Amino acid sequence: MKAGELVMLKTSHRGKVREFIVTVREDEFHTDFGKVDLALLLEKDFGDHITAHKGQEFIIQRPRMPDFFNHAKRTGAPMMPKDIGLIIAYTGLNKNDSVLDAGTGSGILAMYLGSIAKRVLSYEVRENFADVARKNVMNAGLDNVEIRCGDIVQEISSLGESFDVVTLDTQDSKDVVPHVSGILNPGGFMVTYSPFFEQTKEIRDAMAEANFYDVRTIECTEREISFSERGTRPSTTRVGHTGFITIARA
Template identity: 45%
Template structure:
């Protein structure tokens, strides 16, 4: 898949597609490549761009609020997840996190309780070109914990995350990480306490805040627009 880009407009498509836009119809060449410029039948030019991780956040079909790129960056940075790692993920939702991890080269098994949401996530993995590395299973991960083991990373975005964290020692390899996203501080507290009870190490809970900067003739300051807070991330590690 590629993107056709013109100023603030983006159109997701594939080589050979016919794309209808407000600036005319674009016949996308079958041999189109990133960096090319194509024109609509009205002579309007569009740049061709490769689909990358941040673009997935904008263009994957959504079944709920996906994890923000800044939160995914913290997960990657804190855990060092890399190509060849095995990841157990629960709370797939749209699948943005799973797609990012798959594009990093990790092998991901992700559980989504809603079968319809799981179907959408599978389609999103195809779009992200990671379907060979990301397996989406419909169901509750807690029903399968006894049969799962040997993971380098456990990522959770579920209401019962604390219950899964209690089982982390049997799910992870030595040195493996846990990363849990919590929308509310009460659930973050439950997760951290569960990590302590499970004798995990390097336990840390952080609030994720990001503010854009405004620069103008009057001076420089953080923007007053938008919401900088998204949630809480708890990290822990098995010895």
């Protein structure tokens, strides 16, 4: 392993999985299981084990985006993986794409998009939220996600660049929609995420006014199945409504 590499240390304690994301470096990492000498990771590979000074053993894994989702600091409600998956699938996001995203929030959507696309530019109006998101992006080792502090409604007309995909998750998305065709590459997609029907209808009206085509609004429901001695059935604790996703093309 190389210095600076991100690593996940995973262990099991009293039937519970515990995990930590650390950087390979000349330092010690303190856990409730004792100290882990991070320099020892330089001689290890993914899949190897490392032992804390009190004897607890950790498996070393490469963290992936769902791990960064679990470990990222939250400033508000992040977009859920089920909705992010839908955005990635329906836009056909790929490694050549440039993406404009707003608002950044905790940066969860921006990070997932950045793990696939060439570049992500994300706007967040609140400076303290932008700072947290920048840290999350850095902790995920992404150098292609740029977070700018600013109001997307004001900034969108003067960006001076074009994008293949635009994702909007702000209360005022309907005010951004009229400006998106000016910065979207031909055949590109715009996606909005809105928790309420009323907000979604306003977005749809704005899209119709701006002559977008192939407009679709989707809600994705996720149902986990629980397995127990008593039987198998959909889990009774479940993620309820999150938001509506509206997809349109320029």
